[in-house]
Amino acid sequence: MRRRLISVAVAVGTAAVMALAACSSSTPTEASGPVTLSYGVWDKNQVPAMQKIADAFHAANPNVTVNVQLTPYTDYFTKLQVAATGGEAPDVFWMNGPNFQLYASNGVLQPLTDVQVDTAPYPESLVKLYQYQGKQYGLPKDFDTVGLWYNKKHFDAAGVKYPDDTWTWATFKEAATKLTDPAKGQFGAAAQLTGQEGYYNTIFQAGGQVVSADGKSSGYDDPKAVEGLKFWTDLIAANVSPSQGQMTDTAPYQMFEAGKVSMYWGGSWDAAEFTSNALTKADADVAVLPQGAQRATVIHGLSNVVFARTKYKLEAQRFAAFLGSKEAAEIQAGTGTVIPAYNGTQAEWVAAYPQFKLQNFLDQLPYAKPLPVSANTAAWNTAETDELTKAWTGAEAVDQSAKRLAESMNALLAKEGR
Amino acid sequence: MPSAPAVTGGDSRVWRDRGGRVAAHTFLIAAVIALAGPFLWELLTSFKTLAESTKVPPTVLPEDWHGDNYGEALTGIPMWKMLGNSVVNAIVRTLGQLLFCSMAAYAFARLDFPGRRVLFGLFLTVLLVPSQLLVIPQYQIMQDLNLLNTLTAVFLPGMFSAFGTFLLRQFFLALPVELEEAARLDGASPLRIYWSVLLPLARPGLIALGILTMIWSWNDLLWPLIVTTDTANMTLSVGLTSLQGQFQTDYPVLMAGSLLATLPVIAVFVVLQKHVIEGIALSGSKG
């Protein structure tokens, strides 16, 4: 959950220059006195980097102070929606792909029309992700892909070769079985019930899709999608992954950090978390995801957006633009929390954690698939959790859950069109 | 021989009494372990590392006493700021209720004014409605008053209480009228009678209400959860849910945070134990 749903879209590489829609007619004026902007974020590991960027902005604009507000991801969008309804959202805040269109279409966000923004230095698909009706609402902040984190000590002890780009689903399952040791309470893998780090990857790898390209129909009624889901439920059924109940009691990444799980599919953002834990700092490393019928990983990226009802429209937009600047990207890269979206600053991020082979996250870019989104993604994300839980607990066969999920998701997608 | 059975009877009764005592204390100690034991385990876990806390079988004492969890909890949320918020919230609500409820209670108990029964009925209605169900309109009101995401919004509705009014009214009704009569003959105004005669006499009731309000305010979750969005305006109870959101199931850190959040109340309880328990007992028996 933490920074989970973070991702979306993109085939990195080609950068296109975007002409912005003409500026709005009434230009907001500068505030006369000192200004304090609030900046909403959800990842505690990134707070130090965000604070540094805020300080750099303050140094350049002495009358503007930025106050970083942390709300954990589990509550972030709940709180944000309530706050935005009440006119109390932060002036600038993190936005992700699944929620962007809902907020933009309801007038909650202020397009970046009063500041100069250059979208050339960013991956094109990330730039497009934060456009609505021809206007740019946010500059890409970062991007992330998913990799296979593993515990080197467990591999050594079990005499299993470390994962690399030759791995397939079969190699992964075989290794997971060998690494499982019930006597030590150790599991080979963790089949966590999440899309971005979990079943979206395997659905793509199996050749399926979550939502159709036109955003009108669900991909869950395709046998290939079911295959991608079964990848995980099979691990649970074979007892090489903790049960759904166990993973609710103790979060899988923390089982990995406690040395109870040998392989964990996690994001590039996990580098910061795994460095702060003594065990994973010493024993963990990362590889590319194993391949199924094809190679795939999920890619997504955040952006910084401005609240439409902020008191300081101009200052907030300036700060949002600064957050997308090269300077800000370099601060992010240097503290190594996430991969900055600004082209050319990624190598610095790889170098920030020499103990992990982070290049693997970038090597997956050529076949990375955007995180699936639509106009109201959150609605069917809830349906995913509700329906798939039954397959994960073993209460129901996977294809049954997937079929019902496809039905309810199609109904929700049909509502979006109206 | 007639004395013999009596003696054995006496012996067996002594024996039975002692047996009863042992059984009673065993039972009480078991209850104490069940009720206070979780706190001990909370304390011990808070000094373990994540890896140690997941050992099977568990270690009882931490292998080495690891204080970092407290640091993590303190940086995870602005604990001191939240502690301040919780204290302000508890004190303002308590003082507000003590003053306003006792005033209203005095009017209901001693003043004969037109419309008393109607107003009393309205108060009764408020009492029957669980305030949790009113949070949507209350949220709208705070929005209209431009108070969302402020500490004022957290404590404002809780300064008024139908319950407190009823509790104190019961107290006032039970107090003898003679003292006031004397004051009235001396020409004292109702304000003076309320302040100098009734309030001092109603001290046990005020203490009971004060303690109950203080505990409820400190522990309240739903309302502050809804009305605050910035961690700087949250109370400790909301802060804990935020800590859990960040650290998920890193229990040693969560135990450290929970312990820090509850220590102030536990300390107050240890010091004022007698008053707290008597106050609660008093609110339960009718004044």
Next chain:
Amino acid sequence: MSLPAGAVAMVDEAEAAPVAVADRPTAPGRPRRKRKGRLDRHTGLWAAFFLAPTTIGLGVFYLWPVVQTIYFSFTSWGPFGGHTFIGLDNYEAIFQDPQVGVAARNTLYFAVLGLLGLPVSLVLAATLNRPGRKGVSAYRALIFLPVVTMPAAVAIVWRWLFNGDFGIINSLLGSVGISGTSWLSNPDTALLALAVVGIWSTVGYNMVILMAGLQSIPKQFYEAASLDGAGPVRQFTSITVPLLSPSLFFVSVLSVIGSLQTFDLVYVMIGKTSPALPQTRTIVYLFFEKAFIANDRGYAAALAFVLLLVISAITGLQFWLQKKWVHYA
């Protein structure tokens, strides 16, 4: 122990009303009646002064919201506020929503399970109340400790104790050969586990109320019973229980009202993604989900109003039942 308020006043109302409502300060035979007009005006002003703060506060923050809740229950809300009138649609939706029935059943189960804590409190109170018992205040304080502890903190601690793999409860059970489960994420055990925490945090409160009740029972009753040869058990059933019935009634009303309003425990111990949420979702949690997660505030308001009616009905039922078994001395 959220809001036992209702219960307290209702109990006290039931007993005190006949005395209280019969306007007491106008003692008969005083020559005051002559000056009634003048006094009334003054008294009225004074009453207005004393009553204004609470009346305004309760009116704005509690009574007006009741009216608004009823109004909102006929509206539909957008994802970011703004509402339109839709008549009875929300009520129709509530009666067709299977989640509501399940949540109502969960809440009732939880309330019934919560009542199982009362005998424990009663036995504790009776044991502590024996004359000459040593260490009463220490026992009482330790047993009472959970009552003053913040439910959010308590819930986090119990999540840890109940952890399926690393929790102390399963370790203890394991040492006597019982294999536990993931108590809070197993749909079959989660509600029971919540009820255990609910009981744990109220046992001390109920015990203190019952001890106060016990102390008001005249000792002569027991002495007389002893002389008649009644043993402790007999004394307990034929003296303690009947004479304690007002207190028992009070704590049971409180326990039920508290259970019906359970939110904190579910919010903190179960959470949004637990597989056991369907089996533990209480009505108030459902209300919160609809109002502040799904932002379906019209529906939530309708739910609140229905729950209001149900709580009134249940409280009424308890008062009706009390006539059958509560003896006021």
